[in-house]
Amino acid sequence: MAGGGRGFNGVSPVEKVVRYTLLVFVLVITIGPFLWQLSTSLKGIGEDVYTQTPSFIPQQPTLGNYAEVTETIPVWAYAGNSLFVAFIVVAGNAVGATLAGFALAKLRFRGSKPALGLFLATLVLPGEVTIISQYVIVRGLGFADSLVGVALPGALQMLNVLLMRTAFLSIPKDIDSAAIIDGATVWQRLVHIGLPNVRGMLSVVVIFSFIYAWDDFLWPLIVLTDPDKYTLTVGLQYLNGTFTSNPRLIAAGTMIAFLPIVAVFAVLQRFFFKGVEAGAIKG
Amino acid sequence: MTHKRWFTPWVLIAPAAVWLVVFSALPAVNTVILSFTDAKPLGGGGFVGLDNYTRMLDDRQLVDALVNSIVYMAVCLPLLTFLPLLLAVLVEKRLRGITFFRIAFYTPVIASAVVVGLIWGWLLDDRGLVNGMAERLGFLSGPLPFLTDRWLLLFSAISLTVWKGLGYYMVIYMSALGNVNRELHEAAAVDGAGRVRRFVSVTVPGVRNTMLLISVLIAVFGLRVFSELYILSNGTGGPGGRDMSLVMLIQMYGQGLTGQLGYASALSVLLFVVTVGPMLVLMRLNRKGA
Incomplete structure (x- = not known):
């Protein structure tokens, strides 16, 4: 293996970056929809949820919907x-x-x-x-x-x-x-x-x-x-x-x-x- | 003897045996019997011979449902056989925080199909995030009717299934990867085989049986699909009821006071006939320890 000496389980810095990038990419796909739903649930009635430029963070956070x-x-x-x-x-x-x-x-x-x-x-x-x-x-x-x-x-x-x-x-x-x-x-x-x-x-x-x-x-x-x-x-x-x-x-x-x-x-x-x-x- | 009284084992097994008889064996037999009758929730139940079965031949919705299942399988099979394996390899190494990623990737599996169906329904709405983003980035001039077009609705349900299934099959692969020969991997690495090469010639053959097991599971699932289509179509089965599945038909005919239990039972028998082959293969694979 490149770098020699490192055991089979060793992970090179480059590999680490690649792996974490992929992990975060998949994370966005699997968790993203839940977070979007959470965000929608916290948006106030005055906030337009249908806009083409939706905000991920609720602008007027509220528990009113609950x-x-x-x-x-x-x-x-x-x-x-x-x-x-x-x-x-x-x-x-x-x-x-x-x-x-x-x-x-x-x-x-x-x-x-x-x-x-x-x-x-x-x-x-x-x-x-x-x-x-x-x-x-x-x-x-x-x-x-x-x-x-x-x-x-x-x-x-x-x-x-x-x-x-x-x-x-x-x-x-x-x-x-x-x-x-x-x-x-x-x-x-x-x-x-x-x-x-x-x-x-x-x-x-x-x-x-x-x-x-x-x-x-x-x-x-x-x-x-x-x-x-x-x-x-x-x-x-x-x-x-x-x-x-x-x-x-x-x-x-x-x-x-x-x-x-x-x-x-x-x-x-x-x-x-x-x-x-x-x-x-x-x- | 490992126990003094002959009936001790039977006392322990009794609850499970009762459940086996009352909720599996009897219903299985009764389904076949009902399928030859015109049973209704109130009254009916006369023998009608093969009427329910000949009726299937003229059922347009049933043809659609079976076509939908075949499309489901054709798309899900390759995607859900390979993507989860890549994920399993990705979360295999014990990097910092890997437990968090594993749980996160598994989250869609533990969520109810109703919950994720409603979440996806909102994402794919005419005025939802997906259409909004696509229009804003200039990919679309108007919204795509993900939930109101006969084929787009089916593919929306399929993508929901794939998304929800990733973590489930990932976990099965994780379990299998534990048994893949580590030395073989190391030897291949020493011989200069790259990552892709090792994946193709060591990992994939190592989990071949699991792959087979998973493809059978997916094939069966394509025939059993219900909630995804039901929720995304809001219970209607899509435009003209063309996005029904076999199980949706069973539910539709079997439910309520006007239910046609006879026909619903005949459809259930059909479901059994088309799934029993794959299920038997599945059990054989499982016993071999795939």
């Missing part, structure tokens, strides 16, 4: 609805996938192979294929037009069961056998040996269950008819289609839906990227 959007549609109630759904989905997946994943990975029992096969088979079924029949079932259970109905089908996802199984499988057998010899119960093995070793994957399951529930649009759109019960995504579409063509208000609404998910991801991202770098996450 106040006004909450008067146009019940944004906070919608956020609460989304949060309620997300809570059920996260709890259901964290608990249900952990229990089933542990049993499939660590307990030997008759019928475990066919059971695993069935869990795998569901993966070839895109969710959209069964969505109409799912609605028929949810309605039959009496949960049409309810938040429980929105949360229910996604509250335990087969993919998460399989992810947790993979995580439990990677725990060395020796540790577990020692516990069995010492007379540990299944529950003790799960709590004291299993859980501490699958925290990384469990975090991934929690993060993505939350994102899935918070962002979902098609399913709540089908289930909900009463505007009071809308989740944020359906509510935003409702706002956009029905009430306003004021881009400042829509911008404020989108920011209210967007910022919580960024916060959640920022807090938990290190678990995610650790898994990525270890080659554990395959999409």
Whole structure:
């Protein structure tokens, strides 16, 4: 390598400049639209947002649009609805996938192979294929037009069961056998040996269950008819289609839906990227 | 025995098994059954044979939807197979601040399709930033109808999908790059291979399986697209409803009190038939550890 002596991981000053330039270029493309929306949401009513020479920094910054959007549609109630759904989905997946994943990975029992096969088979079924029949079932259970109905089908996802199984499988057998010899119960093995070793994957399951529930649009759109019960995504579409063509208000609404998910991801991202770098996450 | 009571494993699996049956297996079977009926939310449900399937042959919107999916795939496939790999290589080195860039590049992935759809709708508005800038710089004399032209709307949705997908596939490539043979890279460098050369002859072959996996994922996604088109067209499916996707049709026919559950189910069966091939390939690839 040029410069000799430098290890393979060394980065020459020229390369550094090139890399940072490219990084910033991509950053503008990926983050730019969000910042533009944030900027629009902070622009006062007197500021022309349609001009050909728009200003990136709001000239008359105001939080008025956030106040006004909450008067146009019940944004906070919608956020609460989304949060309620997300809570059920996260709890259901964290608990249900952990229990089933542990049993499939660590307990030997008759019928475990066919059971695993069935869990795998569901993966070839895109969710959209069964969505109409799912609605028929949810309605039959009496949960049409309810938040429980929105949360229910996604509250335990087969993919998460399989992810947790993979995580439990990677725990060395020796540790577990020692516990069995010492007379540990299944529950003790799960709590004291299993859980501490699958925290990384469990975090991934929690993060993505939350994102899935918070962002979902098609399913709540089908289930909900009463505007009071809308989740944020359906509510935003409702706002956009029905009430306003004021881009400042829509911008404020989108920011209210967007910022919580960024916060959640920022807090938990290190678990995610650790898994990525270890080659554990395959999409 | 690893446990004393035979039913212990089944107690642990029970919730997942119930969900599997109630929300996957039953709906799958029921979709096929409904597709042979004229079921409606209230009443109906008589057997109508293949009527729903023959009806598809005359459905102009369905033809449009399938054409849209093919265009979606044709554009997304090359872009989303290669650009995210370049990004993954770009964020691979542990430069100062690289974590920030990784999170930032992943942000469009975690945002809801509704949120990014509304953001893009504003950017691509007749009086939005993109048209405004283009006119100001003299590229355009009047606004381009990104959201009201049959083809421009489709391509707007496609660019949204590509933009939102970059980070998602970047992360999958990052995971794969960790397994690319480092020594091979060093050896090639010592032999005087330049950066581009090493990328082409070491990195790309090293992630070949992942590339295949990603192209199948994208092919399936092209058939499943919904939110992007729905939001950008404000639920209308564009001028003349020509920018519909198969899933939009399923939603349109399946929803509401006047819904035609039978026809929506037949469309769902069609969606399964066109996606099952790629999905099976995907599972095989995954098992091989691509």
